[in-house]
Amino acid sequence: MNKHTAGGVGINPTEKSPTVTDQDKDIIKKTVTKFLLPFIQLFGLYVIVHGELGPGGGFQGGVILGVSVIVYALVFGLKEAQQRMSVKTKDLLVSSGVLVYGGIGVIALLFGGNYLQYNVLLPDPKFASTIGIMGIEIGVGITVAAVMITLFYETVRVDDND
Amino acid sequence: MIDIAIPLFLVVCGIAVLFVRGLFSSIMIFSVYSLVMAIEWVRLNAVDVAITEAAVGAGISTVLFIIILSRTKYVDEGKHMNIPALLVSVSVAAVLLYGTLDLPNLRDPNIAPNTHVTPYYLEHSYEETGQLNVVAAILASYRGYDTLGETTVVATAGFCLILLLRGSNRRQGTKDSQKRTGSRT
Numbered sequence: 001m002n003k004h005t006a007g008g009v010g011i012n013p014t015e016k017s018p019t020v021t022d023q024d025k026d027i028i029k030k031t032v033t034k035f036l037l038p039f040i041q042l043f044g045l046y047v048i049v050h051g052e053l054g055p056g057g058g059f060q061g062g063v064i065l066g067v068s069v070i071v072y073a074l075v076f077g078l079k080e081a082q083q084r085m086s087v088k089t090k091d092l093l094v095s096s097g098v099l100v101y102g103g104i105g106v107i108a109l110l111f112g113g114n115y116l117q118y119n120v121l122l123p124d125p126k127f128a129s130t131i132g133i134m135g136i137e138i139g140v141g142i143t144v145a146a147v148m149i150t151l152f153y154e155t156v157r158v159d160d161n162d
Numbered sequence: 163m164i165d166i167a168i169p170l171f172l173v174v175c176g177i178a179v180l181f182v183r184g185l186f187s188s189i190m191i192f193s194v195y196s197l198v199m200a201i202e203w204v205r206l207n208a209v210d211v212a213i214t215e216a217a218v219g220a221g222i223s224t225v226l227f228i229i230i231l232s233r234t235k236y237v238d239e240g241k242h243m244n245i246p247a248l249l250v251s252v253s254v255a256a257v258l259l260y261g262t263l264d265l266p267n268l269r270d271p272n273i274a275p276n277t278h279v280t281p282y283y284l285e286h287s288y289e290e291t292g293q294l295n296v297v298a299a300i301l302a303s304y305r306g307y308d309t310l311g312e313t314t315v316v317a318t319a320g321f322c323l324i325l326l327l328r329g330s331n332r333r334q335g336t337k338d339s340q341k342r343t344g345s346r347t
Contacts, residue, residue, distance in 0.1 A: 097313065
């Protein structure tokens with residue numbers, strides 16, 4: 001079958017009708033996706049980094065970042081998505097997010113504070129707290145985004161062959 | 163007006179999920195339910211929860227439901243009443259509704275949540291954590307261990323998914339890939 005919709009075969013089974021060529025059929029959603037993806041990802045990063053000022057945070061921003069990869073996989077197919085975000089990289093990201101979070105706690109220990117006590121990291125306690133909280137939000141975001149991509153990659157994986 | 167219309171619409175969506183024909187329509191209505199729920203969270207000033215509901219409830223879970231639907235087969239057996247299941251559902255709902263009678267009125271200034279930790283967080287969070295957003299201060303600083311635990315739980319769930327599904331997919335892929343691609347519609 002057509003390789004371009006390998007990931008999204010389940011969405012609309014009637015899509016396989018051979019009246020239109022693959023190129024004609026996909027060009028609108030591919031163009032729109034290419035145009036929108038940078039903005040989706042920028043918004044995800046904004047939600048993560050802006051979490052300590054406005055609504056949002058690591059979890060929400062991570063989900064948005066994960067969704068951007070899922071949308072790419074739905075439109076361009078699982079194989080192309082896995083060339084951009086390979087399974088191995090994604091597996092590493094799942095654990096490295098937790099590592100960033102726990103690592104900030106250990107760094108606080110090395111600076112003489114308690115575990116996850118952010119205000120010892122820098123001379124200015126409030127700025128140090130902001131940096132520490134932003135760091136752990138980034139860690140949460142990495143893990144959540146990678147797990148969301150895992151959910152998609154692993155459930156849809158069997159469809160890869162056709 | 164809108165405070166009545168949104169919950170009413172949610173109830174209508176919840177009933178429609180049960181009674182519509184076809185699982186695909188049910189999933190779509192469920193997605194609409196999540197989207198309206200997100201609007202309701204905004205109405206209740208819970209913007210963080212609204213973002214999560216819109217992204218997870220309306221976005222990812224819909225995609226996952228559709229993937230699962232495309233990988234499984236189901237037959238429509240028509241409508242029949244399952245009396246024991248109905249009794250269990252109704253009694254659980256009755257117990258839960260009875261439990262809500264004990265909940266305090268959240269607008270009452272004298273209840274425990276409004277007299278103990280909440281004023282403390284509101285008054286001291288900026289001096290103690292340097293955060294302007296109290297939600298972020300509680301989640302990341304006061305409750306930092308909890309958030310670390312939650313992140314670990316999410317990562318562990320991801321690992322379990324990899325361990326369970328990746329192995330089964332590989333076995334299936336080699337054994338009955340011919341049969342599967344033929345039967346799936």
